[in-house]
Each structure stands twice: as C-alpha cells, then as structure tokens.
Amino acid sequence: MGLVSTDKAPFALEQATGDLAEGAAKLAEEIGSTAVEALLASANRKAVRKGAAAALGSMEPKPAEWYAFDDKDQDTADWYPQGLTCGEESGSIGVPVFLVSWYFKPEAGERGIRVSFLSPQTLKYQHALLVAAKPDGSYGPIDIHAGGIACHGDLLYVADTVRGLRVFDLNNLLDLRTAQDDLGDPERVGRHGNKFHAFGYRYVIPQTDLWRVVTAGPRFSFASVDHSGDTPLLITGEFKDSDPDGWVGRWELDMSGGEPADAFVMGHPKIQGALSWDDTWYLSQSAGSSAKGKLLVHAGEEARTRQFPIGPEDLTVQDGKLWSVTEFRDKRVVFGVPL
Structure with a gap:
C-alpha cells in the first residue's frame, strides 16, 4: 500500500478574501502589531524539556528531543x-520557534482556536487567539478544528476541514497591551465599547484571507510546506478514520490556477499529518489515546514503518529533523526524530 496518483481537479481552491483583509487592517491600525521575537521575550508559560514522557509509550528509539x-x-x-x-x-521568522494550533473542544462557550509560539532555546511559550475581524473593528472566535498549520514567509495557513485553508498574516500579530492597560474580561471576546477582549489572551491574530474549496466534498485535515527543493510546495490532505483512500495534494505557494500541482490517494487510514521531503513522503498515523502511532515512510517503491509516540498529529521540518506534536491529555509534547 502506498501513495497512488489521482485526479487533482476535485481539490481545487479559489481565493475568497471578501472583507477579511479590510477587517484585519482595521484591527491592526487600532491595536498595533508586534514581532514574534517580542512575543517570545514576554512569554508567560514554560515548557519542560523531555517532560510528559508518557506520550512516548514504549517507543524505541526515543525521539532526539x-x-x-x-x-x-x-x-x-x-x-x-x-x-x-x-x-x-x-523562512522569515528571525528566531527558532515552533507554532502549535489548538482547538476548543466543548460545544458550549466556544472559544475558537489558538496558536502557541514555543521557543526551543528558552522553552518559554505564549498562546495567541486566532480571530475573524470585521471592517467595523469588531472580531470574534473561529470555530474550526485547526487540524494542521503551515507557514511560508509571513503567512500562516490553517486547515479548515470543510472550507479549505484560512490564512493569517503574522505581520498582524497584535498585542492588546499596546492598546490598553489590561487584557479585558477573560469571559468575553471582541470589541465592546472602547475596550478589546480576547478571553484573557494578550495576543490576537486576525484572519486575512481564505482559499476555499470550489466543489464541496474534499476535507482539509493537515498542512505543511516542503521546502527541500527549489520551489516550496504547500501540502494538505484528508484524515479518514477507517478508509485508506484519504487524499493528499501539493500546491505551489502562489496557488496559481487553484488546482494542486499533484494529488495522491495515501493508501492508509488515520493519517494526521503528511510531508514530502527530498522525494520521500512521511505520513503520521495515529492509533488512539493509549497506543503508539506510526511514521509511514514512502521513498519510491520502498515503504518503511517507524515507531511514533501516542497521538501524533501534524508534521514539519526544523534543524534537519522531522517534528510532530501529540494531542492527548498528560501526553502533549512537540518532538523531533531523524528524517
């Protein structure tokens, strides 16, 4: 079983900016933007190097970090x-950093999605709330799964399961402390009167663009960027729980024409993340909250299976290693293994 080329037309996307950019610009003008480096310098949480080892289960060898x-x-x-x-x-952020997306699970009291900025140097990290802004200066939470994210230049792509790809410009990383003395009401979101609220978060990032599906049906579950070649490629595809026919496709970053450059059926169920790198495909496969996952590696006709932690999700490459994040309670880690 492995990747098999398939018709790419069903996965076409079209740009649907609407008033997103206008709303984000209005919000940035009123609040003021800051840099990722400044956010990390003031980060209010601390990760633990080689903590939460239960995430690894009986995995051997253990991750490099x-x-x-x-x-x-x-x-x-x-x-x-x-x-x-x-x-x-x-390629444009000036410091080593990981970005991790989270979705809010309870149906009641929706709080949307957030992104953690984590420094592997200091282990400090900080959450930022992703929001939908309107031209009148108001904004609200975004209720999606955010199953995968990818970054190229200043643009952060977030997988929206049924709509396609939402886009956020990291130049619009907004610090509420520059606009007011406190962080507002931790139970409220948006602009109320002359005050901004973000459920107690200090930082918000408004959506600036949308690449939406042309034909209803394809689902977007993960995202990554292959920058191993001369032309970077944006990768996204579909998680299927029991069927092996989930798809994966690659787009040129200008998204010209809307169709992916190529598309494949993956041949495996439960794929949570996919990345191509130097003519090799890496697929992250989950197996529930108590069993180890797998890293499926396809290079031409050769296919290998490697051990992976419990609950592996999206994939990215940094410092020559393949990195992923695990999702389950008390087993939440960002980890790296050799490519």
Whole structure:
C-alpha cells in the first residue's frame, strides 16, 4: 500500500478574501502589531524539556528531543493541540520557534482556536487567539478544528476541514497591551465599547484571507510546506478514520490556477499529518489515546514503518529533523526524530 496518483481537479481552491483583509487592517491600525521575537521575550508559560514522557509509550528509539507543555496545558480537557509548523518552514521568522494550533473542544462557550509560539532555546511559550475581524473593528472566535498549520514567509495557513485553508498574516500579530492597560474580561471576546477582549489572551491574530474549496466534498485535515527543493510546495490532505483512500495534494505557494500541482490517494487510514521531503513522503498515523502511532515512510517503491509516540498529529521540518506534536491529555509534547 502506498501513495497512488489521482485526479487533482476535485481539490481545487479559489481565493475568497471578501472583507477579511479590510477587517484585519482595521484591527491592526487600532491595536498595533508586534514581532514574534517580542512575543517570545514576554512569554508567560514554560515548557519542560523531555517532560510528559508518557506520550512516548514504549517507543524505541526515543525521539532526539522533545518539549512538553506545562501542567495546565497538559491537564485541560478543553483545548487539544493539532497543527505544527516552525520558523524554518516560514523562512522569515528571525528566531527558532515552533507554532502549535489548538482547538476548543466543548460545544458550549466556544472559544475558537489558538496558536502557541514555543521557543526551543528558552522553552518559554505564549498562546495567541486566532480571530475573524470585521471592517467595523469588531472580531470574534473561529470555530474550526485547526487540524494542521503551515507557514511560508509571513503567512500562516490553517486547515479548515470543510472550507479549505484560512490564512493569517503574522505581520498582524497584535498585542492588546499596546492598546490598553489590561487584557479585558477573560469571559468575553471582541470589541465592546472602547475596550478589546480576547478571553484573557494578550495576543490576537486576525484572519486575512481564505482559499476555499470550489466543489464541496474534499476535507482539509493537515498542512505543511516542503521546502527541500527549489520551489516550496504547500501540502494538505484528508484524515479518514477507517478508509485508506484519504487524499493528499501539493500546491505551489502562489496557488496559481487553484488546482494542486499533484494529488495522491495515501493508501492508509488515520493519517494526521503528511510531508514530502527530498522525494520521500512521511505520513503520521495515529492509533488512539493509549497506543503508539506510526511514521509511514514512502521513498519510491520502498515503504518503511517507524515507531511514533501516542497521538501524533501534524508534521514539519526544523534543524534537519522531522517534528510532530501529540494531542492527548498528560501526553502533549512537540518532538523531533531523524528524517
């Protein structure tokens, strides 16, 4: 079983910016933007190097390196990590950093999606809320799964399961402390009167663009960027729980024409992340909250299976290693293994 080329037309995307860019610009003008480096310098949480080892199960060999989220983020049943990208994938962020997307699970009291910025140098990290802004200066949470993220230049791509890819410009990383003395009401979001609220988060990032599916049906579950060749390629595809016919496709970053450059049926169920690198495909496969996952490696006709931690998700490459993030409570780590 392995990747088989398939018709790419069903996965075409079209740009649907609408008033997203206008709303984001209005919000940035009123609040003021900051840099990733400044966010990390003031980060309010601390990861633990080689913590939460339960995430690894009986995996051998162990990852080369891993970072565990703090006790509060390990224990919460409200937020689940899903997507992973990094500064090297971006190519324009000036410091080593991992970005991790989380979705809010409870149906009641929706709080949307957030991204953690984690420094592998200091282990400090900080959450930022991703929001949908309107031209009148208001904004609200985004209720999606955020199963995968990818970064190229200043643009952060977030997989939206049924719509396609949402886009956020990291130049619009907004610090509420520049606009007001406090962080507002931790139970409210948006602009109320002359005050901004973001459920107590200090940083917000408004959506600036949308690449939406042309034909209903394809589902977008993960995202990554292959920057091993001369032309970087944006990768996204579909998780299927029991069927092996989930798809994966690669787009040129200008998204010209809307269709992917190529598309494949993966031949495996439960794929949570996919990445091509130097003519090799890496697929992250989950097996529930208590069993180890697998890393499926396809290079031409050769196929190999490697051990992976419990609950592996999205994939990215930094410092010559393949990195992923795990999602389950008390087993939440960002980890790296050899390519």
